[in-house]
Amino acid sequence: MKTFELTRANENAQAVSVAAKATTAQQGADIRFIAGGTTLIDLMKLNVETPQKLIDINHLPIAKIENLPGGGLTIGAMVRNSDLAYHPIVRRNYAVLSEALLSGASAQLRNMATTGGNLLQRTRCMYFRDTATPCNKREPGSGCAAITGVNRSLAILGTSEHCIATNPSDMNVALAALEATIHIRGTKGDRTVTIGDFHLLPGNTPHRETVLEPGDLITHVTLPPPALGSRSLYLKLRDRASYEFALASAAVVITVAAGKITRARIALGGVGTKPWRSTEAENELTNQPATQAVFQKAANAALRNAKPQSQNGFKVELANRCLVHALKLATQNA
Ligand SMILES: Cc1cc2nc3c(=O)[nH]c(=O)nc-3n(C[C@H](O)[C@H](O)[C@H](O)COP(=O)(O)OP(=O)(O)OC[C@H]3O[C@@H](n4cnc5c(N)ncnc54)[C@H](O)[C@@H]3O)c2cc1C
Numbered sequence: 001m002k003t004f005e006l007t008r009a010n011e012n013a014q015a016v017s018v019a020a021k022a023t024t025a026q027q028g029a030d031i032r033f034i035a036g037g038t039t040l041i042d043l044m045k046l047n048v049e050t051p052q053k054l055i056d057i058n059h060l061p062i063a064k065i066e067n068l069p070g071g072g073l074t075i076g077a078m079v080r081n082s083d084l085a086y087h088p089i090v091r092r093n094y095a096v097l098s099e100a101l102l103s104g105a106s107a108q109l110r111n112m113a114t115t116g117g118n119l120l121q122r123t124r125c126m127y128f129r130d131t132a133t134p135c136n137k138r139e140p141g142s143g144c145a146a147i148t149g150v151n152r153s154l155a156i157l158g159t160s161e162h163c164i165a166t167n168p169s170d171m172n173v174a175l176a177a178l179e180a181t182i183h184i185r186g187t188k189g190d191r192t193v194t195i196g197d198f199h200l201l202p203g204n205t206p207h208r209e210t211v212l213e214p215g216d217l218i219t220h221v222t223l224p225p226p227a228l229g230s231r232s233l234y235l236k237l238r239d240r241a242s243y244e245f246a247l248a249s250a251a252v253v254i255t256v257a258a259g260k261i262t263r264a265r266i267a268l269g270g271v272g273t274k275p276w277r278s279t280e281a282e283n284e285l286t287n288q289p290a291t292q293a294v295f296q297k298a299a300n301a302a303l304r305n306a307k308p309q310s311q312n313g314f315k316v317e318l319a320n321r322c323l324v325h326a327l328k329l330a331t332q333n334a
């Protein structure tokens with residue numbers, strides 16, 4: 001691990017002004033915020049991330065969960081994953097988020113990991129983490145070892161010829177189904193970005209993962225009030241029951257009235273290069289009866305544009321079954 005300088009930020013403006021001196025907010029940034037450190041320190045030990053300066057944001061006043069006046073919730077960027085998952089309002093009104101968080105990592109990691117850090121966690125593609133191999137995300141223009149290599153765990157939706165890495169976060173998938181908004185403080189003031197617009201598709205620039213610019217500090221995330229009568233659920237399928245990333249997952253937020261689906265928000269994990277909201281599935285579900293046949297049509301629509309690689313063709317069927325089963329569980333006895 002290379003040497004670096006550590007600065008402790010005591011206020012948001014100070015953190016932003018130090019980070020604004022970075023050349024980029026993306027891969028290769030020479031100045032980085034450090035929150036829980038569970039992604040960043042790992043990657044620094046592997047020499048994948050080599051910042052010269054770390055800004056410790058653990059003392060910033062952005063660690064509260066609060067009700068919003070018209071309903072809804074605000075979640076500070078420094079709220080730990082475990083505190084968020086066990087918060088009574090989250091468990092009651094946003095079960096999909098609690099379940100997604102608790103399906104991730106381990107209890108110890110969740111005690112450290114933060115909301116802001118989870119939004120920005122990096123892919124688990126093995127080549128990204130191995131500096132001896134080509135990787136366009138780590139080193140733009142060097143090639144993609146995964147496309148012709150080990151790609152069993154990688155993406156089938158949103159890929160490009162330059163990168164097929166999955167966004168590994170469970171939390172992000174739940175936030176996509178909940179239509180969360182990300183609040184950012186930057187050098188030009190405060191702005192908001194919807195979760196759908198926050199992460200970028202790899203395209204020709206897989207090293208650009210989000211819309212963040214140098215200096216941008218995520219201050220908090222807001223959730224709209226829960227839709228009246230809605231139920232939500234997160235289902236994660238993986239190689240072992242705990243401490244493992246998703247091969248496929250589904251976040252479902254759904255309202256059923258008199259046997260008919262009146263509203264559905266669907267997102268998939270483990271299969272997309274970004275948290276994968278499926279409006280195609282939502283359209284197939286809305287105003288339809290809550291039946292197995294309708295769930296199947298929705299899942300088919302969600303996976304219609306899937307582009308499997310040499311080893312991950314099984315994910316098309318797995319994600320399809322995952323969504324159908326999640327819909328069945330979420331609408332039971334509705
Ligand atoms: C062994 C292991 C297993 C895991 N399993 C899972 C799993 O199953 N599911 C899952 O979803 N996750 C899993 N994770 C990932 C874990 O959830 C993330 O590492 C964690 O959420 C990152 O949060 P952090 O606060 O530690 O981020 P950090 O490592 O501190 O930061 C990550 C990135 O975010 C930036 N950053 C942090 N906060 C801000 C902010 N407020 N504004 C702007 N930039 C910021 C940092 O500069 C850095 O680039 C696992 C991790 C490990 C190590």
Ligand code: SF4
Nearest residue numbers: 125135136144163164
């Ligand atoms: S899939 Fe993306 S992260 Fe993995 S090797 Fe290819 S470019 Fe790198």
